[in-house]
Amino acid sequence: MAFVAAVAKRSSTVRGIKRPSTPYLLLIPGLxxxxxxxxxxxxxxxxxxxxxxxxxxxxxxxxxxxxxANYIDAFSGAREQFTRSIIYALIAxxxxxxxxxxxxxxxxxxxxxxxxxLLVLVVAPFFTSFLLRTIAWKQILGNEGPVVTVxxxxxxxxxxxxxTASAFAVVTGMTYNFLPFMTLPLYASLExxxxxTLEAAGDLYANAITTFRKVTFPLSLPGxxxxxxxxxxxxxxxxxxxxxxxxxxxxxxxxxxxxxxxxIVDYPTAAALSFMLxxxxxxxxxxxxxxxxxxxxx
Amino acid sequence: MxxxxxxxxxxxxxFLAFVYLFIPIAYTMAFSFxxxxxxxxxxxxxxxxxWQNPCGAPEVCSALGNSLKIGFIATLIATILGxxxxxxxxxxxxKGRSTVNLLIFLPMATPExxxxxxxxxxxxxxxxxxxxxxxxxxxxxxCISFVVVTVKARIASLDPKLEEAAMDLYASEVETFRRVTxxxxxxxxxxxxxxxxxxxxxxxxxxxxxxxxLTTFPKFVYVSSARGIPAQANVIGSLMFLLALGIVLAxxxxxxxxxxx
Amino acid sequence: xxxxxxxxxxxxxxxxxVKAFGDFHAVDDLSLVIPEGSFFALLxxxxxxxxxxxxxxxxxxxPTSGSIAIGNTDITYEKPYARPVNTVFQNYALFPHLTxxxxxxxxxxxxxxxxxxxxxxxxxxxxxxxxxxxxxPGQLSGGQQQRIAVARAIVNRPALLLLDEPLGALDLKLRxxxxxxxxxxxxxxGITFVHVTHDQEEAMTMADTxxxxxxxxxxxxxxxxxLYESPRTVFVANFLGQSNLVKGKIEGSSGNDLQVSVHGNxxxxxSGRNFAKENSDKSVxxxxxxxxxxxxxxxxxxxxxxxITDISxxxxxxxxxxxxxxxxELSVFEQNDGGASHLQTGDTVQLSWKPEFTFALDGTADxxxxxxxxxxEE
Numbered sequence: 001m002a003f004v005a006a007v008a009k010r011s012s013t014v015r016g017i018k019r020p021s022t023p024y025l026l027l028i029p030g031l032x033x034x035x036x037x038x039x040x041x042x043x044x045x046x047x048x049x050x051x052x053x054x055x056x057x058x059x060x061x062x063x064x065x066x067x068x069a070n071y072i073d074a075f076s077g078a079r080e081q082f083t084r085s086i087i088y089a090l091i092a093x094x095x096x097x098x099x100x101x102x103x104x105x106x107x108x109x110x111x112x113x114x115x116x117x118l119l120v121l122v123v124a125p126f127f128t129s130f131l132l133r134t135i136a137w138k139q140i141l142g143n144e145g146p147v148v149t150v151x152x153x154x155x156x157x158x159x160x161x162x163x164t165a166s167a168f169a170v171v172t173g174m175t176y177n178f179l180p181f182m183t184l185p186l187y188a189s190l191e192x193x194x195x196x197t198l199e200a201a202g203d204l205y206a207n208a209i210t211t212f213r214k215v216t217f218p219l220s221l222p223g224x225x226x227x228x229x230x231x232x233x234x235x236x237x238x239x240x241x242x243x244x245x246x247x248x249x250x251x252x253x254x255x256x257x258x259x260x261x262x263x264i265v266d267y268p269t270a271a272a273l274s275f276m277l278x279x280x281x282x283x284x285x286x287x288x289x290x291x292x293x294x295x296x297x298x
Numbered sequence: 299m300x301x302x303x304x305x306x307x308x309x310x311x312x313f314l315a316f317v318y319l320f321i322p323i324a325y326t327m328a329f330s331f332x333x334x335x336x337x338x339x340x341x342x343x344x345x346x347x348x349w350q351n352p353c354g355a356p357e358v359c360s361a362l363g364n365s366l367k368i369g370f371i372a373t374l375i376a377t378i379l380g381x382x383x384x385x386x387x388x389x390x391x392x393k394g395r396s397t398v399n400l401l402i403f404l405p406m407a408t409p410e411x412x413x414x415x416x417x418x419x420x421x422x423x424x425x426x427x428x429x430x431x432x433x434x435x436x437x438x439x440x441c442i443s444f445v446v447v448t449v450k451a452r453i454a455s456l457d458p459k460l461e462e463a464a465m466d467l468y469a470s471e472v473e474t475f476r477r478v479t480x481x482x483x484x485x486x487x488x489x490x491x492x493x494x495x496x497x498x499x500x501x502x503x504x505x506x507x508x509x510x511x512l513t514t515f516p517k518f519v520y521v522s523s524a525r526g527i528p529a530q531a532n533v534i535g536s537l538m539f540l541l542a543l544g545i546v547l548a549x550x551x552x553x554x555x556x557x558x559x
Numbered sequence: 560x561x562x563x564x565x566x567x568x569x570x571x572x573x574x575x576x577v578k579a580f581g582d583f584h585a586v587d588d589l590s591l592v593i594p595e596g597s598f599f600a601l602l603x604x605x606x607x608x609x610x611x612x613x614x615x616x617x618x619x620x621x622p623t624s625g626s627i628a629i630g631n632t633d634i635t636y637e638k639p640y641a642r643p644v645n646t647v648f649q650n651y652a653l654f655p656h657l658t659x660x661x662x663x664x665x666x667x668x669x670x671x672x673x674x675x676x677x678x679x680x681x682x683x684x685x686x687x688x689x690x691x692x693x694x695x696p697g698q699l700s701g702g703q704q705q706r707i708a709v710a711r712a713i714v715n716r717p718a719l720l721l722l723d724e725p726l727g728a729l730d731l732k733l734r735x736x737x738x739x740x741x742x743x744x745x746x747x748x749g750i751t752f753v754h755v756t757h758d759q760e761e762a763m764t765m766a767d768t769x770x771x772x773x774x775x776x777x778x779x780x781x782x783x784x785x786l787y788e789s790p791r792t793v794f795v796a797n798f799l800g801q802s803n804l805v806k807g808k809i810e811g812s813s814g815n816d817l818q819v820s821v822h823g824n825x826x827x828x829x830s831g832r833n834f835a836k837e838n839s840d841k842s843v844x845x846x847x848x849x850x851x852x853x854x855x856x857x858x859x860x861x862x863x864x865x866x867i868t869d870i871s872x873x874x875x876x877x878x879x880x881x882x883x884x885x886x887x888e889l890s891v892f893e894q895n896d897g898g899a900s901h902l903q904t905g906d907t908v909q910l911s912w913k914p915e916f917t918f919a920l921d922g923t924a925d926x927x928x929x930x931x932x933x934x935x936e937e
Contacts (some may be wrong), residue, residue, distance in 0.1 A: 020392075025380070045412075102311045103311070136323075236409060263506070
């Protein structure tokens with residue numbers, strides 16, 4: 001059958017505009033933009049990360065001294081926030097997966113003619129500003145909000161206990177905010193499963209749980225991988241939820257980078273932390289993708 | 299009863315998930331009708347006042363205007379550049395393809411704070427002050443990848459036989475593109491533009507780094523959150539929600555009427 | 560520019576056509592002439608090169624070598640939109656964003672014809688779908704889409720219409736109906752039709768001439784009757800219908816007949832029906848179609864001592880599997896006219912047939928060529 005693939009590949013020879021320079025002409029403007037405003041800033045950031053304050057002592061003025069110890073200093077200064085970022089992001093990702101999977105499954109297999117409408121409804125909440133939504137949560141979960149009032153009235157929580165300004169609130173906010181990034185890829189891969197394969201599994205003596213474990217879940221794995229990545233990456237770098245819903249003890253690495261940049265004007269440390277965050281995420285992603293055996297992401 | 303529950307468990311679960319998704323929306327909308335005065339934290343009575351005068355609170359509408367302007371310009375540029383890349387990737391064979399794919403993927407895998415911080419550092423190094431255009435540049439940068447991925451998916455789902463049929467029916471390469479390829483990819487481009495706009499409009503982190511003193515709508519919300527957000531912000535949030543929902547639903551309706559394939 | 564193409568007329572001439580994908584030759588030195596106005600079928604299993612041949616004629620694939628000409632005009636390297644050739648694609652490839660009317664008008668408009676209404680209306684009436692002009696393709700049934708695909712192509716009055724497995728997506732009943740309709744349309748418009756299919760019944764029903772293709776080459780070309788009654792290769796004998804092929808050795812000849820010994824039996828083959836190449840050990844394969852064999856009557860050639868191993872009743876006929884003394888199983892189809900109804904599995908029978916139905920093929924060929932291909936592929 002190899003030749004069929006070869007035929008399919010070559011069949012594309014007469015299609016579209018076929019000057020060899022065309023693809024490059026199409027690529028150049030966009031890629032140039034990405035090189036100038038994504039790649040170059042990253043290189044620039046890398047260079048900033050090893051700078052030290054200039055002799056003049058002027059605030060915000062740094063010179064390149066290739067001081068790689070900046071990384072060690074930056075990390076030891078923000079170790080706590082760093083680990084917290086990764087842990088919060090992991091928990092939020094798992095919670096989002098737990099919420100999204102049944103939801104995506106229901107939309108893919110149980111929604112009938114309502115499928116498109118439900119899909120729109122999944123995305124719809126994200127048309128309001130995510131800051132407004134996060135602040136809404138803050139007020140809903142706040143001490144004067146309905147949830148705390150009811151819980152206190154039922155004596156489930158003590159009169160002094162609140163829900164906001166806590167790790168719980170931060171993780172809840174993150175879970176909520178990145179939910180569609182999880183649901184949509186899950187839906188896309190579940191939707192591609194032929195329901196007959198699930199019936200076949202049932203026909204071949206698999207009960208509902210075995211069918212899910214041996215057929216549905218493995219087939220939806222690309223969606224699981226894409227969804228968890230799309231949730232984990234922004235969650236790990238997020239600091240808005242921590243700022244709005246947390247307390248000083250729930251600060252994440254994003255908070256540190258932000259304050260280093262704007263408040264302390266310590267660009268090298270901010271740059272070093274940015275790079276470590278990016279490296280940590282890319283390493284985790286690479287390991288995860290390799291272990292789950294799905295190479296195609298884009 | 300128990301059988302009914304176990305049979306419909308997944309639907310009940312999905313329903314609850316939707317409730318969870320919509321709680322903050324309902325809250326935001328409800329409080330847009332709050333006769334709030336200065337602080338919109340507690341319910342003080344129903345009013346249409348905020349809806350009649352959405353620009354009533356200081357700065358709300360100038361912030362909104364900035365966000366819309368940035369959103370439109372960034373969407374336009376990102377959609378054009380991203381669509382061009384998507385066509386190159388989807389319709390041509392060339393060297394360095396995997397490098398291009400990586401370059402498209404990386405911005406999506408980079409935390410926003412890193413994107414924002416690195417751009418700001420570069421602008422400062424070059425002596426460019428943060429503000430309107432640096433923000434537009436930043437938004438185009440992070441929107442391109444999403445446009446490429448969306449449009450590429452649409453191109454990939456296109457049957458190459460359709461283009462062959464057009465050429466077979468006396469359409470030259472240019473005409474084939476104009477009459478068949480482009481119209482068929484159009485819904486994908488439209489969807490990509492919508493996505494780019496909502497990403498741009500809703501962005502806070504990267505904007506916060508690169509906009510300097512310019513206020514965008516998310517920045518306005520963030521800054522005023524400390525002392526309570528004016529109810530007018532809820533009105534604008536609700537309006538954006540209804541508008542976007544309307545556009546998407548109308549788009550769905552049109553496409554389901556137009557080509558049921 | 561395009562309408563220079565419209566004046567091109569004449570026979571389609573493929574000369575030494577080769578299409579190579581790396582080391583693999585999808586089409587291997589193919590030469591044939593398709594007369595103007597004929598209904599021609601390229602028949603073969605999937606992967607035999609028939610679709611590649613069609614795509615080269617359409618201009619969607621460039622030949623590695625060789626040439627394609629219509630009449631005296633060489634079109635080998637002409638762009639698809641510059642040749643007077645239109646295609647009915649597999650799965651139709653109707654433009655989903657255009658109405659039926661605009662789909663049909665597409666080719667005319669591209670050729671700069673301003674007033675398309677009459678031509679489009681006429682061709683839609685020809686396929687009896689005039690009332691659907693303002694619909695979108697997605698709202699049509701498979702059979703209707705198929706007819707629109709034909710209309711969209713023939714409205715351009717091409718010198719040549721290519722049909723790529725045009726009925727593959729239709730169910731059996733509709734396929735039968737469309738076969739008759741396509742044939743009628745072809746007589747009506749008088750355009751040369753080149754039809755690619757893996758379905759031998761479809762090819763035989765519609766085409767005046769069939770070329771059977773295998774591994775990039777033409778095995779045999781001729782009218783349906785010719786191919787069926789006188790297959791010249793084992794592949795054709797097996798691919799078109801069924802054949803019983805038994806090894807034998809030429810003993811000698813008398814008059815116009817050859818005498819062949821087949822496992823100790825003497826079988827007569829008309830010399831004109833010996834398609835085997837001369838070879839030193841004079842081995843041949845004796846071929847006979849199952850429906851030509853009789854179990855009851857004695858008629859010239861006979862093979863005795865067969866045991867019935869299986870009987871299946873298929874309505875118009877009953878099919879017997881008969882194991883011969885040398886172990887080979889042969890098929891026999893008997894008309895259900897009451898004659899063979901008493902036969903049972905295990906009965907010992909004698910097979911006989913008229914010598915003029917016998918044919919002889921190359922004895923060194925693979926007996927199974929053309930049998931193991933799955934006709935539903937592709």
